[in-house]
Amino acid sequence: MLRTPVDHRDDDAPGSFGRFGGRYVAETLMPVVLELEAGWNAAWADPDFRSDVARMLACWAGRPSALSPAPRLAQALGTAARVWLKREDLNHTGSHKINNCVGQVLLAQRLGKRRIIAETGAGQHGVATATVCAKLGLPCVVYMGAVDVARQQLNVLRMQMLGATVVPVEAGSATLKDAINEALRDWVAHPHDTHYVIGSVMGPHPYPTMVRELQRIIGAEVRHQLHAEVGKAPDALVACVGGGSNAMGLFAEFVADATVALFGVEAAGCGLHDRHAATMARGSEGVYHGMRSRVLQDDDGQLLEAHSISAGLDYPGVGPEHAWLHECGRARYLAVDDAAALAAALQLARSEGILPALESAHAFAALPEVLATLGFDRGRGEGRDVVVNLSGRGDKDMPTFAAQLLARPETP
Amino acid sequence: MSSDRIAAAFARAASERRAALVAYLTAYDGGFEHSLSCLLAAIDAGADVIELGVPFSDPSADGPTICAAMVRAREHGATLTHVLSLLAQLRAQRDTPVVLFGYANPLLRRGATRFADDARAAGADGVLVVDLPPESAAILREPVRAAGLHWIGLVAPTTSAARCELVARGASGFLYAITRAGTTGTALAEADSDEDAALRRQLALVRAATRLPVVAGFGVRTPEHVARLAPHAEGVVVGSALVEAALAGPSVLGASVRALREATAR
Structure with a gap:
């Protein structure tokens, strides 16, 4: 609920x-x-x-960014729902x-x-x-x-x-x-x-x-663009969360609209029982970097080192509004590990022709769980719309992709 | 207030027509034994008030010297519990007032009331928290004051007269006036420079806002620096320079403190 x-x-x-x-x-x-x-x-x-x-x-940064349908990804995920990509990767400098x-x-x-x-x-x-x-x-x-x-x-x-x-x-x-x-x-x-x-x-x-207000344009454009395409609001929004700006930018416009489910995806790194950056799943309340929020800390209040394969999610805190959305249950936060993010990046590249940033790949890696939670998996979700924030492009991550994915013999 | 050890220290310095020497050391730097020996050496060489730094993983208001001291302290396993044990040992041997100086998170993590009670039991006289400005301080300030400890106020070169009053209203014990915008260890303004004049104006502003003793610190390294500030404040803080001296052992630290103390005449 x-x-x-x-x-x-x-x-x-x-x-x-x-x-x-x-x-x-x-x-x-x-x-x-x-x-x-x-x-x-x-x-x-x-x-x-x-x-x-x-x-x-x-005039300079290229807004509005496109909202792209992702039918081959939706098919690969086994959902009847429409999956949309908010293309922040197309902005000048390659991200939101x-x-x-x-x-x-x-x-x-x-x-x-x-x-x-x-x-x-x-x-x-x-x-x-x-x-x-x-x-x-x-x-x-x-x-x-x-x-x-x-x-x-x-x-x-x-x-x-x-x-x-x-x-x-x-x-x-x-x-x-x-x-x-x-x-x-x-x-x-x-x-x-x-x-x-x-x-x-x-x-x-x-x-x-x-x-948040400067990033709100992401969700404001989604509302307008999706309405033009299908005449309705999205059913769910999905975005990765490090500090959480691309997610807040997507969510802000829809927080007051309870029919829109919000999913933030944090980095589980090597796993939630190993080194990770999962502030929601494994953090607790603290005062850090000027804010009261959730942080990864030990019993003495010392900050723990976060870990993620994605440098942009490798942070032991999270924006305070996310901590609040988490606490009051308005948004749900999932965690996906390094391997899942890499696999999701490859899947997006080959289904939709887009190389995502490793940060954004976390949002895609959570899609199976998001769709199952919503009841949009196993061929269900007809007429429903899920928007994923493709917050950045993957060029910067090519050395990591090369070392982690392309070097492996089992990668086709 | 219990801590009349703080008031007594300033009264004694005033009666001797000098500024109080406030010595900062990072707790547990070099481990328990070394840290305790250094604190005793600083007190025996004439430090009037001790500021005991509580190590933190992310000391974003500290410069390289104190950051390195906190890394060393944490490598020796320093936690807040260890710092309070160290303080209790010190308190068993000396009456010099001690202010716990740190960042909010480790103190709040313990629970504000529990921290205040434990600090009091260990023999602290006051608490100074770098990242709790007056608007955000109540969560810890009220329990600390309820436990009978002083809440030390902090004013900076950017603090207006109105804010000086805001800080002073929530504070007791003394006010710490930061002499220069920057992290700990930032160089003090050159004598007779424009910045030096601004510093004196700032100290006058703070003085006008409070009847509490005012101590000046940040970048005070040498007896000459102490001698320059002593006429303008009831106390002078030396931090990074003493942290460096302590690396060479208690006797070198003691000699440094003695030389600084001799420069406190007002």
């Missing part, structure tokens, strides 16, 4: 989603995030600003990340910031930030875990070609969480002139709300 979170009002306690969210930052940054909140509220209420964002997304970066860098410019910093895991957010900064003429520094620098070389080169400085972070697990720590250290040292473009629906308020 799906419930609508009727008490979900993030405007009565700023930035809170139930008891999740909030603002847990060092005092040096508090005045900065308060100023950002005021600046964001004013900008988002200003039709000129919104039209600047919309125009840049349309550009939606958020266009909005935040335009906002930074409006607020008079002269320098942009960002963290990145898979490199998609770093590339998107570097790209918008190049376009708008702002210097850009991207923090990236050293492990991710090694496994996402192509994106590092793209950022460098765009003029950004990429700083490898060796601390901790040398992945996304450590890149965020280092970006926070930079920001606390440059609170006045620097805007920190957080790449997901996480961090202190206003980020989770601001990034």
Whole structure:
């Protein structure tokens, strides 16, 4: 039974989603995030600003992105339901990340910031930030875990070609969480002139709300496009969740519509009893990176290192709104492991002619379970519509695909 | 408030016409024995207040020196329970006030009330949490104060006069004024620079907002730095420089503390 979170009002306690969210930052940054909140509220209420964002997304970033039917995938999955792909992979820079970066860098410019910093895991957010900064003429520094620098070389080169400085972070697990720590250290040292473009629906308020609103266009387009195709709303939405921005972008438009089932898919890595990034399945409540949310932690409140084959899902926290949607039962969260994600990427490539990012492949890997849960499996689901967010393209993951899939003799 | 060990330490320093020397050390750096020896050495060399850093996996407000100390402490198995045992051992031997200095998650993970009671039982006098600004602090501040411990307020160079008052309203014991935007270990402003003048203005702003003692810290490394700040604050904090000195052992640390203490005249 799906419930609508009727008490979900993030405007009565700023930035809170139930008891999740909030603002847990060092005092040096508090005045900065308060100023950002005021600046964001004013900008988002200003039709000129919104039209600047919309125009840049349309004329430069390639929106709207297509909604593609996936009949051969549906057939392979044994469902009579229509399966649709929201093609964020077709955006400029190859993922949904550009939606958020266009909005935040335009906002930074409006607020008079002269320098942009960002963290990145898979490199998609770093590339998107570097790209918008190049376009708008702002210097850009991207923090990236050293492990991710090694496994996402192509994106590092793209950022460098765009003029950004990429700083490898060796601390901790040398992945996304450590890149965020280092970006926070930079920001606390440059609170006045620097805007920190957080790449997901996480961090202190206003980020989770601001990034969701900038990504809401994904679901808003789906509503419009699907209505034009079949004259109805979707029955279910499926998206991968690391921090959770592509999922919130798809869900936001439909959260109040209880007839639309929402499925987030997190990374089970090597398995839920091994190393993983399954914050919903195996996490607990904590205060981390400026927010109260669910995190992977030990009994002492120390963060655990996450693991996923996908650098973009390799994070031991999750956006606070997801923690809330999970807790109130409005969205369901599944976990799929590395092997399932790789197999799903191959299946999508060969059924629909699209190489997905490893992150997005997790959403596809969960489809059998999603369809079974909905009763759309075994030839059922006639007249129903399931939309999967194809949040990014897979070019950046070719070295991983090559090592993990194509090198295996059993791969046809 | 129990912690009149804190008030007494500032009163004693004031009566000696000097600023209190507040020494930060990361708990468990080098393991239990080494950490305890260093704390005793710092106290015996003249530290008036100890800030005891609680190790955390993701110290995003700390610079390289204290981050490395937290990694070492965690390699020695440091948990909050171990830190509180270390504090209890220290308390059995010395009366110097101790403020637990850390990040919210390990403290909240224990349960706010249980943490406050355990900290009190171990002999803590106050608690300072880097990532709980006044708007978000009530969950831990109220249990800590109910247990009779001080909640130490933190103000930064970005903090306005109005926010200084907000911080001061929720605080007791003393206010910690960060002298420079950045992580711990950031260099102090050059003497007589524009930033140095801004720092003095900021300390005056904080002073106007509270009757609590004000301590200044971040980037204070040498006796010269202490001597520059001492006239403008009731206390001066030295952190990263002492963490480095402690690596060379308790006697080197003691010598550093002694030299800093001699520079506290107001």
